[in-house]
Amino acid sequence: MNRRLAIARISLLGTALLLAAVLLASCRAAGLGEAEKAPMRIVLIAPVHAGEQGDAMRLGAEAAVKEFGAELDYIAFEPHEDEKEQLAAALAAVEGGASAVLIDPAGDEVLGALAHEASAQGAPVVTLNDERGAKGVQTSITADYEEAGRQAGEAMAELLGGSGTVAVMRPDRPDPDMERREVGARAALAEYAGITVTDGAACGNSRDACWQAAKQMLDHLKADGALALEASASLGLADEVKRRGEQGKLKIVTFGSEMEQLELLQEGSLHKLVVQNGFSTGYLGVKQAVSLLSGERVDKLIRLETRVIDADNMFWMNNQKMLFPFVQ
Amino acid sequence: MKTGPLRRKGNPSAAKRWMERLRASSIQSIIMWSFSAFILLIVAVVAVLLYNKFSRTAEENVFLSTQQIVDQVSYNLEDYVDGMAQLYRAIEDNMLRDGRWDDDQVTRQLDTIMSSRDDIVSIALFDDRGGLLRNHPEVPLRKSARVSEQSWFHAAMRVPDHLGFSLPHIQNLYNGTYIWVVSMSKGITVVHDGKPTRVVLLVDINFKKIDELSSRISLGKRGYVYIIDEGAGNIVYHPQQQLIYMGLRNESVEKALTSSDSYIDESAGVKRLNTVQSVVNIGWKVVGVSYLDEIMTTREEVNRYMVQVVVVVLVMAFLISMLLAAVLSRPIRRMGKTMKAVERGDFDVELPMKGPLEVVQLSSRFNLMLDKIRQLMRQIIVEQESKRKYELEALQAQINPHFLYNTLNSVVRMVGMSKNEDVITMITSLSKLFRISLSKGKTTITVREELEHARHYLTIQQMRFKKKFDFAIEAEEEALPCFTLKLVLQPLIENAIVHGIEYMVDEGMIRVKAYVRDGLLALEVADNGVGMSPQKLQGMLVELEAGIGAEASGPDGGSGSGSNSGSGVAVRNVHARIRLYYGAQYGLSYESEQEEGTTVRVLMPVMRQSAEEAEQDE
The missing domain is CATH 1.10.287 (Helix Hairpins)
Structure with missing residues (x-):
């Protein structure tokens, strides 16, 4: 009788203690669980030959990760590196356990391989400045290339006063985005009866190569205006125009907001720039990636605004804000 | 909804049930549960009070600290502006007083200023048409720079002698640099070459300085400070300025523009406390933004912590109360166990x-x-033993050999005298006497039987003493069915005959009475014999009282101890038996007067049951 009572008492006490321990442990565990949420690691793979556009994207992405509490890995490339290195870096990032990958792909193969690898790992891929979708690419943030081309065409027509010959400098590789720019520009110029569009030259990412190409083009062609689809082409073209001492004679309209382009614009070697904002690209890219990782539905495509600037309006407040990343 | 009144009606009965259960439960559980409930109540009350106090204080603190931080930022800015105003005064006093700005001394002074202030990007002096008069560092002006179209130039020309601050913008005066600056400009009239000339002194400060003054300020975890200009509400500084410039983020400045104090802003979907402070002399407003839901988060943390504390305290209280209850109730349980034993x-x-x-x-x-x-219990054992002994003695007295011998002698004598009638009467009486004495071993018999017994005894004695006395038996009808100890009257009658009648000259008379008075049954034996002197009576009573003590103290105290014959012993026996059976207040009493006679009265309670039946009933 006595022993049974003692056993009952001890067991009751034990149960109470166990209960207390469990309660305390659960409290502690819940507290820890909240604190330990692994931060999202978002990898931004810069475009090859990125220039200032890449820096602006990086700034935007940094602002976004700060806001959303993620981590950013920015992978940049040396000027001599190209598609192959970008692909290697992208695959390494996915292998390294990236939560999401933002990429401005140098080519189809890069995007295809990366998207394949990333979807195998379950990491969403966001393309920047590129509309080429691939299987495994969840969303794109890009300017409307055709619309940008149209804006460039309009600007050119305005510069030429509605009549003249326009030479187009295009990249030496197939790039659907550049083709869309050309399509837009040609469509806009086609509306002006006095304007003839001719094929000018093709060059890659090297300023010198483009200079050579421009030289040959201008040697053979009597053009009133030149439309450079890429920044490097515009720089080479401007170099050649300067060499010839014909600044301002040849009206040059191009794309991009590189520092050199801005200088040339103020010098009068370039006349109109169609610009887009790299900061927004980086920021929205990270934002989309965070949304995807949180399981939200996102738009397949986000279109960014492009704007035509010239030496006169480049310091207007709105254009300043777009052209010069705010250093913070 | 229909269950509402029902439940309300049900509650009191549930409470009552609980109360009953509580009342019926053990001391241990009462102590344990009430102690736990009490501590729970106290802890809960304390927790609620603390929580309320805490959340109030937290809210006040947020208001206060936001206000203080915003004040601090605006003081810093004012301080900075004051410093800049002093710089302007110094430049005016040292360089522009005599209208000369291009000698070496001025260059040295500007060098000193520039090297001591890393926030100044450039200093420049323009004439009233925007022509550059002097700048430092001395780099050529960009050809495309249109000084007269700049907003700071307009501001300086419009309001002379006032230090104006521009919004942040890209410095676009010189080649190759695209720095975000805030331009300070002031229109000054100096005497140059003998005639008063209007000049504009421009100092561009790196926007990073403003950024540094404001960006490190945080209000809570997510709160921040931004600066707007009072005129148009343009954002001067914002921690996410680029996002605002890109239109990716909005700040609702309308209310901040009109307000000069704290207000709650809910435009972004969350409750935010905005605290506004104007910066004098510069036309800017500092706005501090605190997220009120952070207070809620802190509150929830405190809440969680409190719950943890309450749970721990409760468990401890429960354990302690269990221990306490066990300690307190252990002696009671021990007592209960002993009682059960x-x-x-x-x-x-x-x-x-x-x-x-x-x-x-x-x-x-x-x-x-x-x-x-x-x-x-010991006493009871002793008394029971006494009872048996007295009963045995009473029976022995009954079958007294002397009595039997005398009676049988009388019978023989009667037979010799051929008194057959008398012999029959005597033998019959004797036989009935014995039958009643035995009465199947019962302790008590009815008064009727007792009287019958007395009558037979008297009959026998009357015949033995040759009608030396006569007797009468009177009984109230009420008394007859009552029960009495048996063989009470016989020793008294024997006593009356032996001491009262035997020495009388005249014929004696013995009266036996039975009646009920004042709820007591009285049996009385009265004789008209010699009686007793008061001394003797006293002696008798003393002997009667002492006798019972003597009898009770030992089984052998009895028969031979009295100074009188055996009948005295028998009388004491009667007294002792009655008192043993019915209690000390009952027993014998004597009334006697010399030459008049003696009356012995036996008092006992009125019993309607025999001793055996009463025992069975119990």
């Missing part, structure tokens, strides 16, 4: 005298009680 018949147990005061007192009482019970 007593109940089972083990009277030799004893409670230990330890534990709390009340328990010790209770234990001592219990032990005393147990002691008394043991004593009483």
